[in-house]
Amino acid sequence: MTKQQANWSPYDNNGGTCVAIAGADYCVIAADTRMSSGYNILTRDYSKIIQLADKSVMASSGFQADVRALQKVLASRHLLYQHQHNKQMSCPAMAQLLSNTLYYKRFFPYYAFNVLGGLDNEGKGCVFTYDAVGSYERVGYSSQGSGSTLITPFLDNQLKSPSPLLLPAKDAVTPLSEAEAIDLVKTCFASATERDIYTGDKLEIVVLNASGLRSEYMELRKD
């Protein structure tokens, strides 16, 4: 007679992949729009991207119920910040807030794998990448989610600056132009869609630059 194990989990993985790339004066944040559960597709048209402030955009894969709750908490905190400081939160400030919010639930985590993209205080592109409990780092590019293992090596090949052990530390933003970065992102997703069953349907790309925010969509394979 074997011991009965817990067979209910508070978490589910809705799959999907997110990518963000920082440029000299822009930031590209992208995610697919497929939401799945196990081998089923729940919907082909669900956005994982949210604009938290005028210069901060977050994309999150993982358990979308937790992602939604996290988005609401951050939105409320941002509103409070605006009332107190009379201005929008900067992207680095939002990055720290996201980290603190995630660690707050260290012992019952948000099952969310986040990338935060935006423009820093100098107008340069910035990307912050997180784990589920808030450990974060500013990077030049990042990928999270079910397709990240397929995309990250490719981005390393295309974008990685010389070894981080080299001093002085190199600026992490890519020298690519905005159009080249968008093209790169499309290529990443087209490839990931081929081999990752949880990634596909449609790609949502958000571009943040000095003139504001704009969205673009691209169809992906639906199988």
Add this chain to the structure above:
Amino acid sequence: MFRNQYDTDVTTWSPAGRLFQVEYAMEAVKQGSAAIGLRSKNHVVLACVNKSSSELSSHQKKIFKVDDHIGVAISGLTADGRVLSRHMRNECINYFYSYESQLPVGRLVVQLADKAQVCTQRSWKRPYGVGLLVGGLDESGAHLYYNCPSGNYFEYQAFAIGSRSQAAKTYLERRFENFMASSRENLIKDALFALRETLQGEKLTSSSCTIAVVGVGEAFHVLDQETVQALINEFEIAGEEAPADDAAAPDQAGDSESGATAADQATPFDPDVAPMDM
């Protein structure tokens, strides 16, 4: 109102059935600098006089944004007003978090009134010394409420609180019947005129007043100084004598010209009757 043996505690009734501490709190509102609110079908305008403690200091902030659809103008103890504004902001944020829709103004003022009432029934608390003109928009239209330290609240078409507010109220009483159909610009104009009444001869400039607007399709915001000065110049009311109703600028249609019945006499003070909040 004079000092008497029933006014030490907020929890002590007078034999005439009055709570003197609450009434003293309402006196604090009357001492603050003027704040005015008016509303039409689709807009609410809040205006206040900028009062500074000395020429060297900046003026106190008396108009607060509570949410995109609600703003508040205060008169009295501004510190109390600031604290209540923060509470109102939190209420709106929490409501939006739970229901993903905006807190209706009527609900907010009730919660505020209940909060004020608590302070009139605890021996270890004191009433808030601030009157709030809450202007906001919700599904049922534009609303203006007045919350007072006693925990009462009333809805108004137009109202003024603070020192020399009676002059503004007189002006508003003459013209309020037209406000519902007023355009945004005319509503702001009326607010400026009413504000000027409280200045009693001082020049109305954009640095001596603050105006805020909320309306359908227009989030609550304070008008910047240039806009206000331009409006003042346009309406040619800075320093002018009291206007005839149609004097300088084109008036809204159907404006009544009978300025006659201004209820200008002060309410006679009767020591046996508890004064109404107004």
